[in-house]
Amino acid sequence: MQPNRGDATEIESLYRRYGPALLLFAAAITGERGRAQDVVQQIFLRLIKDGNLRRAADKKAYVFACVRNEALNEIKVLQRNTVLEPKDAWFNPPERDYAAELNLRRALCTLPDDQRQVVVLHMWGELTFSEIASLLDISSNTAASRYRYALAKLRESMCGKSTCAKEDSCANS
Amino acid sequence: MPTPDFDDERDDLFEAYLKQFRPLAVEPLQIKRPSRALRRRFVLAMVGAVAAISIVAVFFSHSRAGRTDKPEAVSSVVGVERLANTHSLTVRSANALLAAAPSFEAAVDEMAFPPQTSPLPKDQHSALTVLSEERIKP
Numbered sequence: 001m002q003p004n005r006g007d008a009t010e011i012e013s014l015y016r017r018y019g020p021a022l023l024l025f026a027a028a029i030t031g032e033r034g035r036a037q038d039v040v041q042q043i044f045l046r047l048i049k050d051g052n053l054r055r056a057a058d059k060k061a062y063v064f065a066c067v068r069n070e071a072l073n074e075i076k077v078l079q080r081n082t083v084l085e086p087k088d089a090w091f092n093p094p095e096r097d098y099a100a101e102l103n104l105r106r107a108l109c110t111l112p113d114d115q116r117q118v119v120v121l122h123m124w125g126e127l128t129f130s131e132i133a134s135l136l137d138i139s140s141n142t143a144a145s146r147y148r149y150a151l152a153k154l155r156e157s158m159c160g161k162s163t164c165a166k167e168d169s170c171a172n173s
Numbered sequence: 174m175p176t177p178d179f180d181d182e183r184d185d186l187f188e189a190y191l192k193q194f195r196p197l198a199v200e201p202l203q204i205k206r207p208s209r210a211l212r213r214r215f216v217l218a219m220v221g222a223v224a225a226i227s228i229v230a231v232f233f234s235h236s237r238a239g240r241t242d243k244p245e246a247v248s249s250v251v252g253v254e255r256l257a258n259t260h261s262l263t264v265r266s267a268n269a270l271l272a273a274a275p276s277f278e279a280a281v282d283e284m285a286f287p288p289q290t291s292p293l294p295k296d297q298h299s300a301l302t303v304l305s306e307e308r309i310k311p
Contacts, residue, residue, distance in 0.1 A: 008204075012202060015199070015202050019198070019199030020195070020196035020197060020198055020199055021196055022199070023196060023197065023199045024196035024197075033197075037199065037200055040199060041200070041202065041203060044202055045202070045203075045204070048204065089197060090196065090197060091194035091195060091196060091197065092194070092195045092196075092197060093193075093194055094193035094194065100194075101194065104191070104194055123188065123191055123192060124192075124196050148184070151184050151187060151188070154187075154191070155187055
């Protein structure tokens with residue numbers, strides 16, 4: 001099935017809109033920003049070439065699912081453990097607080113894979129728990145509970161670090 | 174920027190703090206479109222190919238025309254002569270011949286070997302006529 005011009009425009013629009021969140025999601029799985037970028041590019045080029053997007057009911061969820069599968073395949077190919085040590089930044093921190101960015105990135109990497117995926121999908125991918133549930137093939141309640149556990153661990157992890165930029169503020173408030 | 178309260182159990186404040194971290198922008202999608210230089214090169218190649226084919230076609234058509242001019246002229250002359258000499262045999266002319274001829278054989282001879290109809294000028298005589306009229310002295 002060949003895509004028409006409208007499909008390509010829609011795919012490029014999706015890429016611009018959800019590209020950053022997809023890139024973060026892929027990085028949260030592979031641990032490498034460069035590899036994550038390749039994964040996202042491959043998915044979108046394939047979508048343009050094959051024209052499979054028009055068959056998807058929920059295009060946003062479909063693209064996230066594609067990126068997840070491709071990223072997991074990348075990990076399988078590399079036969080790598082899920083211990084993530086990302087060297088490149090994942091976020092634009094508020095007020096250029098790069099220490100906080102590093103802190104958040106490290107805290108995310110300490111989360112179990114399933115919790116990390118859920119928190120990235122919900123917080124930055126803006127997917128509902130229902131969408132996450134169908135994407136990860138779990139129940140909505142499981143998705144929500146994973147999210148809550150992840151938030152608690154993140155809070156604990158980020159406050160426990162000496163590099164936490166907001167430690168003083170936290171303590172004072 | 175709201176101050177996050179990490180010690181607080183309220184998730185919404187912590188979520189608001191985390192959402193201020195924006196994921197980095199993705200690189201532009203590298204769609205492989207033919208570059209302008211590549212397109213120009215392709216157009217030039219196409220124009221060159223068309224020009225070469227046209228030149229070859231013109232050359233061949235000219236050479237063929239030069240080779241066939243003379244035979245065509247000769248054949249056309251012969252054809253015209255043949256056309257001038259041939260008498261069309263129709264049903265009407267055959268009936269007329271049969272009616273006028275003294276016998277059937279004579280009519281058939283007339284059809285097969287039509288007589289020379291072009292009359293000679295007055296000051297010229299046919300050699301056959303002269304020889305047929307010449308009296309041979311015993």
